[in-house]
Amino acid sequence: MNSERNRYNFWHQQQKIAPYLFIAPFYILFIVFMGYPLISSLIMSFYEMRGFQSRIFVGISNFTDLLRDPIFWKSLWNTTYFALGTLILQLPIALLLAILLNAKFVRGKNFLRLAFFAPVLVAGVFVAIIFNLIFDQRAGLINNEFILFGKEIGWLSEGKYVMPAVILTGVWQWAGFNMIYFLAGLQGIRQELYEAAAVDGANWWQSFVHITLPSLRPVIAFVVVVSMIGSFQLFDLPYILTNGGEPADAGSTIVMYLYKNGFQFMRLGYAATIGWVLFIIIAIISIAQLKLLGVFREE
Amino acid sequence: MRFPYDLESFPLGKGPMVMLVLFFISCLFIFAPAEEKGENLEFWIFANTHYEEYQARVPIFEAQHPDVNVKLINYGGTMHDKLLTALLSDFGAPDVVEVEITSIGRFLKGDIDEVGFVDLRPRLEAEGWMEKLVVSRFTPWSYRGKIFGIPHDLHPVVLLYRDGLFKAAGVEMTEIETWDDFIDAGKKATRDLDGDGKIDQYAVVLDNKTESDYFNLLLQRGGGFFDVDGNVVIDNEIAIETLAFFTSLFNEHKIATPVYGTWHGDPSNFAAMQDGKILSVLAPDWYVGILKSQMPQMSGKWKAIGMPAWEVGSRRTTTRGGTMVGITKQCKNPDLAWELLKFAYFDKAGLINRYETTRIIPPLKDAWDAPIYKEPDAYLGGQPLGKLFIELAPDLPPRYQNPYWSEAADLLNDAIFNAVTEKQTPREALTELAEKVRSIIAKDQERWGEGIRDEFRTE
Numbered sequence: 001m002n003s004e005r006n007r008y009n010f011w012h013q014q015q016k017i018a019p020y021l022f023i024a025p026f027y028i029l030f031i032v033f034m035g036y037p038l039i040s041s042l043i044m045s046f047y048e049m050r051g052f053q054s055r056i057f058v059g060i061s062n063f064t065d066l067l068r069d070p071i072f073w074k075s076l077w078n079t080t081y082f083a084l085g086t087l088i089l090q091l092p093i094a095l096l097l098a099i100l101l102n103a104k105f106v107r108g109k110n111f112l113r114l115a116f117f118a119p120v121l122v123a124g125v126f127v128a129i130i131f132n133l134i135f136d137q138r139a140g141l142i143n144n145e146f147i148l149f150g151k152e153i154g155w156l157s158e159g160k161y162v163m164p165a166v167i168l169t170g171v172w173q174w175a176g177f178n179m180i181y182f183l184a185g186l187q188g189i190r191q192e193l194y195e196a197a198a199v200d201g202a203n204w205w206q207s208f209v210h211i212t213l214p215s216l217r218p219v220i221a222f223v224v225v226v227s228m229i230g231s232f233q234l235f236d237l238p239y240i241l242t243n244g245g246e247p248a249d250a251g252s253t254i255v256m257y258l259y260k261n262g263f264q265f266m267r268l269g270y271a272a273t274i275g276w277v278l279f280i281i282i283a284i285i286s287i288a289q290l291k292l293l294g295v296f297r298e299e
Numbered sequence: 300m301r302f303p304y305d306l307e308s309f310p311l312g313k314g315p316m317v318m319l320v321l322f323f324i325s326c327l328f329i330f331a332p333a334e335e336k337g338e339n340l341e342f343w344i345f346a347n348t349h350y351e352e353y354q355a356r357v358p359i360f361e362a363q364h365p366d367v368n369v370k371l372i373n374y375g376g377t378m379h380d381k382l383l384t385a386l387l388s389d390f391g392a393p394d395v396v397e398v399e400i401t402s403i404g405r406f407l408k409g410d411i412d413e414v415g416f417v418d419l420r421p422r423l424e425a426e427g428w429m430e431k432l433v434v435s436r437f438t439p440w441s442y443r444g445k446i447f448g449i450p451h452d453l454h455p456v457v458l459l460y461r462d463g464l465f466k467a468a469g470v471e472m473t474e475i476e477t478w479d480d481f482i483d484a485g486k487k488a489t490r491d492l493d494g495d496g497k498i499d500q501y502a503v504v505l506d507n508k509t510e511s512d513y514f515n516l517l518l519q520r521g522g523g524f525f526d527v528d529g530n531v532v533i534d535n536e537i538a539i540e541t542l543a544f545f546t547s548l549f550n551e552h553k554i555a556t557p558v559y560g561t562w563h564g565d566p567s568n569f570a571a572m573q574d575g576k577i578l579s580v581l582a583p584d585w586y587v588g589i590l591k592s593q594m595p596q597m598s599g600k601w602k603a604i605g606m607p608a609w610e611v612g613s614r615r616t617t618t619r620g621g622t623m624v625g626i627t628k629q630c631k632n633p634d635l636a637w638e639l640l641k642f643a644y645f646d647k648a649g650l651i652n653r654y655e656t657t658r659i660i661p662p663l664k665d666a667w668d669a670p671i672y673k674e675p676d677a678y679l680g681g682q683p684l685g686k687l688f689i690e691l692a693p694d695l696p697p698r699y700q701n702p703y704w705s706e707a708a709d710l711l712n713d714a715i716f717n718a719v720t721e722k723q724t725p726r727e728a729l730t731e732l733a734e735k736v737r738s739i740i741a742k743d744q745e746r747w748g749e750g751i752r753d754e755f756r757t758e
Contacts, residue, residue: 048746049409050409050410051409052387136560139559139567139570246561246716247716263383
């Protein structure tokens with residue numbers, strides 16, 4: 001009788017525990033591979049390495065140094081420049097492509113969708129190598145007689161052209177990817193809305209402004225926020241395209257500067273500081289964008 | 300008796316229980332130590348050509364040392380980052396590793412006794428290797444009296460030029476002795492061939508975005524970024540004069556073109572060479588190897604001379620690039636690792652094989668007698684290139700290593716670009732650079748001297 005009762009208790013208990021055991025693998029992995037590094041990098045940002053075996057507590061001086069570091073500001077500006085380029089150039093192009101590929105009169109839509117989407121499947125390193133050739137000052141495709149009439153623009157050798165070159169490469173690589181999100185959003189808009197607008201005498205532009213854009217708001221919010229986060233984490237493309245940020249840091253980005261400090265200069269504390277400052281910047285921008293785009297607004 | 304209680308009453312039924320059991324079993328496999336037979340040596344490599352060489356040669360070493368397994372791993376360009384992580388975490392580093400010359404500096408930070416490589420000086424001296432090698436090639440791998448690696452190479456630099464195109468411009472390059480001679484020749488050879496007002500061929504291609512070619516000239520002249528004691532000397536008169544000379548090749552004399560693309564090995568640079576837009580380049584031995592493999596169609600069009608000298612009779616070469624092999628402190632059997640090092644770097648049959656595939660001349664002086672180094676080289680129209688490299692080798696300048704090289708080089712790149720594009724004078728650029736690097740070093744020393752030291756690792 002007693003053993004029967006124990007058995008009941010065991011089952012009762014383990015039914016409570018079991019769900020936690022099942023979700024445990026995720027949390028264990030999260031704590032080991034995300035939580036612990038996060039906390040330790042935060043702690044690390046108040047230290048600096050002293051060679052390979054010890055570190056020195058430096059208080060907030062990593063943060064104050066960062067504010068006075070011209071290369072950090074240059075990298076922050078370059079990264080912001082890229083993010084703005086993404087916002088102003090790449091996303092409208094993506095939306096335009098989506099609208100065109102959603103239109104009834106376009107033929108071979110599936111092929112074109114695949115063609116525009118395909119560049120995102122290519123690894124950043126290869127894209128950078130190919131665009132290195134395309135942007136070449138004397139022999140490159142862009143500067144040749146047919147596109148820029150043989151004008152020798154130093155895309156990768158003159159500071160002011162470097163980030164535009166990176167932005168253009170980004171357009172080629174990611175516009176088609178963002179197009180897919182917009183396309184999905186467009187296909188979700190009810191056709192009756194357009195029909196009703198047409199009955200009321202709305203022209204194409206009026207339907208676009210009053211039906212398409214408002215209906216796409218959640219998709220636009222998502223794409224803008226994800227693109228901004230991706231833009232601020234830009235690393236491999238300019239790292240290869242500009243040979244580590246040359247000339248004179250014109251192609252340096254925040255993550256590139258973080259990498260250089262952490263792995264090339266062995267300043268793990270400073271690198272951790274850059275990482276946390278980047279996190280704060282991304283968090284502020286993302287929240288601001290979500291607010292602006294009305295994602296938090298109650299419908 | 301039923302299987303422990305009732306399977307069906309296990310939360311969510313049988314399936315999840317099976318998954319849970321599999322999860323725990325797989326954990327056992329992951330954490331179980333691998334079975335080891337005999338001695339294992341792990342050898343990390345970052346260069347494909349080296350990896351191919353050792354893949355062919357390691358079986359010979361294993362045959363000489365039964366019960367030894369050498370595990371070669373080629374991590375490519377990311378190897379140095381992996382090594383850094385492994386040395387920092389005191390776990391997972393290889394026994395033997397090759398390190399590249401611009402990457403070694405970061406590994407020398409902190410106390411000299413805490414560097415992650417074994418000091419090889421006692422072994423090198425006890426076995427008499429120091430005298431057998433070109434001694435200046437130990438400087439990139441040495442710091443504060445310790446030697447952390449054996450040099451793989453000499454990497455002497457020559458002036459590689461398009462003989463036919465220079466001759467067509469009326470220049471006999473073998474008569475060039477000094478840089479002044481070269482400027483005169485360069486002015487004749489830098490030409491607008493089709494009369495459209497644009498220059499079609501430049502006498503020399505130089506990298507104006509990174510330290511590479513400026514540093515070639517600076518080392519040739521006996522300068523450097525750091526001196527043997529670790530002092531910053533990049534703002535001394537030699538360095539400033541050399542940068543002024545370097546910028547004059549672009550701006551005043553207009554005989555140099557910036558490298559096409561990002562560096563000398565860029566495909567667009569090769570394309571420009573093929574089109575005859577570039578008539579000469581400062582080429583280390585490994586660069587000749589790259590040209591041969593990337594542009595076999597240009598065989599016979601090149602010739603080589605020693606670099607033009609600063610003064611008549613002075614040094615006609617410099618050194619660019621390099622690799623060392625070292626033993627990490629995580630190695631459990633350094634004696635065996637040392638045998639592998641000697642096999643990889645001092646075995647004459649291996650060194651001949653290396654020259655055949657990569658054109659790299661070894662720093663081991665005894666090996667230079669081999670006839671292969673005197674053989675005519677078809678790529679250079681029959682000129683025996685190895686002979687030229689070996690003639691120049693004893694005169695190689697030292698290149699002193701420093702823990703701050705990475706930071707210094709990064710800022711030096713900016714200074715050179717600013718000087719060539721005339722945003723700063725050479726003196727301004729280098730003075731500002733030297734001050735920056737000195738203040739980085741001073742700040743660390745101040746912190747390290749006074750800060751609270753937190754030992755997070757104990758030996």
